[in-house]
Amino acid sequence: MAIRNIVKEGDDVLRKVSREVVNFDEKLWSLLEDMAQTMYKAEGVGLAAPQVGILRRVVVIDIGEGLLELINPKIVSAEGEQEGQEGCLSSPGEYGIVVRPYKVVAEAQNRRGEHIRVTGEELLARALCHEIDHLDGILYKDKVTRMLDQTEMSSGRKRIKLKKK
Numbered sequence: 001m002a003i004r005n006i007v008k009e010g011d012d013v014l015r016k017v018s019r020e021v022v023n024f025d026e027k028l029w030s031l032l033e034d035m036a037q038t039m040y041k042a043e044g045v046g047l048a049a050p051q052v053g054i055l056r057r058v059v060v061i062d063i064g065e066g067l068l069e070l071i072n073p074k075i076v077s078a079e080g081e082q083e084g085q086e087g088c089l090s091s092p093g094e095y096g097i098v099v100r101p102y103k104v105v106a107e108a109q110n111r112r113g114e115h116i117r118v119t120g121e122e123l124l125a126r127a128l129c130h131e132i133d134h135l136d137g138i139l140y141k142d143k144v145t146r147m148l149d150q151t152e153m154s155s156g157r158k159r160i161k162l163k164k165k
């Protein structure tokens, strides 16, 4: 296992569309392990393969409820709306307000290629949308309502409360 470098905003690789994974082999597993380790070290809740320079449809997420490894994930249904704070390990120290669905269902494959389905609400829904967007070269700043200013960021690490609509 190894910590990989996280690509920062401005790098072209973050704007490319990632390719489907077809081989569920040791190379994939070592990418997944490196991505998880890199995400935990950076104290993030999600990381997509393009963020470590690999244009493959691979995502790891852990919102504090255990590690999710999602291969070839896609959102198959979305409902409701939430407005809340979002950041990205590729844009350290910055946060913005983004409107996302309140609940999503994603279909994906696990590391053995088996089909799985993940339902997420609130933060997990937000993380699923954010990370899957990365696989299509989309960053949260493309969708941000407004960026938080210095005062809001220094006025504590309090998250802006999720607004259920």
Ligand code: CO
Pocket (backbone or CB within 6 Å): 087, 088, 089, 090, 130, 134
């Ligand atoms: Co991100």
